[in-house]
Amino acid sequence: MIRDARVLREGFVPREVRHREGEVNGLANALRPLTRGDPGEAVVITGPAGSGKTCVSRYVVDRLREETLDVEAQYVNCWRNHTGYRAAYRVLEGLGKAVEIHRQSTPLDELVARLGAHDGPPCVVILDEADQLEAMDLVYDLHSLSGFAPVLIVNREEELFARVDDRLRSRLRGSHRVAFDRYDLDELVSILEDRARWGLVEGAVTDDALAAMADAAAGDARLAIGLLRNAARDAEDRDLDRITPETVHAVEPQGRAELRRKNLESLPPHQHVLYEIVDERGPIAPGAVYDRYADRVEDPRTDRTVRTYLSKLVDYDLLEARGTTRDRTYVAVS
DNA sequence: GTTCCACTGGAAGACTAGGTTT
DNA sequence: AAACCTAGTCTTCCAGTGGAAC
Numbered sequence: 350m351i352r353d354a355r356v357l358r359e360g361f362v363p364r365e366v367r368h369r370e371g372e373v374n375g376l377a378n379a380l381r382p383l384t385r386g387d388p389g390e391a392v393v394i395t396g397p398a399g400s401g402k403t404c405v406s407r408y409v410v411d412r413l414r415e416e417t418l419d420v421e422a423q424y425v426n427c428w429r430n431h432t433g434y435r436a437a438y439r440v441l442e443g444l445g446k447a448v449e450i451h452r453q454s455t456p457l458d459e460l461v462a463r464l465g466a467h468d469g470p471p472c473v474v475i476l477d478e479a480d481q482l483e484a485m486d487l488v489y490d491l492h493s494l495s496g497f498a499p500v501l502i503v504n505r506e507e508e509l510f511a512r513v514d515d516r517l518r519s520r521l522r523g524s525h526r527v528a529f530d531r532y533d534l535d536e537l538v539s540i541l542e543d544r545a546r547w548g549l550v551e552g553a554v555t556d557d558a559l560a561a562m563a564d565a566a567a568g569d570a571r572l573a574i575g576l577l578r579n580a581a582r583d584a585e586d587r588d589l590d591r592i593t594p595e596t597v598h599a600v601e602p603q604g605r606a607e608l609r610r611k612n613l614e615s616l617p618p619h620q621h622v623l624y625e626i627v628d629e630r631g632p633i634a635p636g637a638v639y640d641r642y643a644d645r646v647e648d649p650r651t652d653r654t655v656r657t658y659l660s661k662l663v664d665y666d667l668l669e670a671r672g673t674t675r676d677r678t679y680v681a682v683s
Numbered sequence: 684g685t686t687c688c689a690c691t692g693g694a695a696g697a698c699t700a701g702g703t704t705t
Numbered sequence: 706a707a708a709c710c711t712a713g714t715c716t717t718c719c720a721g722t723g724g725a726a727c
Contacts, residue, residue, distance in 0.1 A: 432712075432713075434711090434712065434713090435712095454702065454703050454704085454709090454710050454711065455710095455711080456710090456711065456712090457711085457712080634689080634690090635689080635690065635691090636689065636690080650715070650716085651715075651716055651717080653692090653715080653716065653717080653718095654714085654715055654716070656690080656691070656692075657692085657714095657715090660691090660692085672690095672724085673690085673691080673722075673723070673724085674689070674690055674691070674721095674722050674723045674724060675688075675689050675690060675722090675723065675724045675725065676689095676690095676723085676724055676725085677689085677690060677691080
């Protein structure tokens with residue numbers, strides 16, 4: 350049934366992106382000065398999960414590099430490279446300037462200095478999930494260096510601005526903005542049609558099934574394509590010759606549960622205990638969480654560290670924090 | 684309205700793991 | 706082998722916030 354698995358994978362960038370003409374042009378125009386040798390400006394891209402931010406960024410940068418020889422581009426996933434050091438290393442590595450950097454004996458300053466010494470063509474640096482970056486100094490540095498144009502991808506602008514200091518904030522205020530919105534049902538269906546046409550044998554999926562996927566994905570293209578992928582696999586496993594709405598409904602909850610389980614498994618032990626406590630007892634106040642936590646593990650961390658853990662769990666979308674000060678409680682996200 | 688205090692989260696520094704240099 | 710790095714984690718300290726109790 351599956352003819353070309355690549356087009357169903359996450360991170361696949363199609364030759365043409367659908368329903369995002371305005372956003373494509375907005376980003377392309379913001380980056381245009383770079384191709385004329387003018388200093389690049391920062392771009393802040395906002396929008397909910399699965400609204401095409403990453404895909405459009407990669408697409409625009411790819412087109413830009415086809416148009417002109419004199420542009421480089423590096424993509425950094427800040428979720429996976431959340432420290433300034435790792436993110437800076439990723440960029441240098443991509444530029445082929447990471448030789449002779451020893452992970453433990455080369456200070457971050459040296460990495461930044463090397464970025465500053467970059468004398469090749471100007472470089473667009475896509476910082477995906479930029480709000481996860483711990484050292485925002487790096488954004489400031491990249492923004493200051495004339496050879497780099499940072500593109501910051503975040504869900505919500507406020508989450509980014511909450512994390513940056515005043516000097517960076519004032520710089521970013523003047524930057525270009527490109528805002529993405531959820532796809533509507535018809536848009537998702539046409540995106541899925543494309544992927545089915547490219548990736549599956551002809552007639553492998555019914556229109557009803559595509560509509561069911563689009564409906565279940567609630568505007569999230571990544572989720573929708575994931576459903577298509579899982580449904581195709583499931584159909585292959587069960588020797589079905591076409592994907593129907595029933596196939597979709599069968600894989601939908603399974604995909605969700607799997608994602609959650611993977612998230613929980615990758616959690617360090619102490620954070621896992623905290624999640625369990627909140628899951629069992631929530632809504633629960635932070636003090637009570639700490640007391641139970643201290644009972645349950647040997648060698649508990651301090652309450653300050655636990656607070657950091659809890660806010661990380663909130664970042665991971667595993668917990669939800671309600672209230673701001675004395676009324677704060679945590680609940681597990683269902 | 685005032686006071687209290689549980690909670691937040693920034694800052695600085697100690698500590699650890701894991702690497703290099705001598 | 707020992708001395709010496711650095712990033713990353715955790716602790717210590719603390720000012721600020723704003724519900725809750727009075």
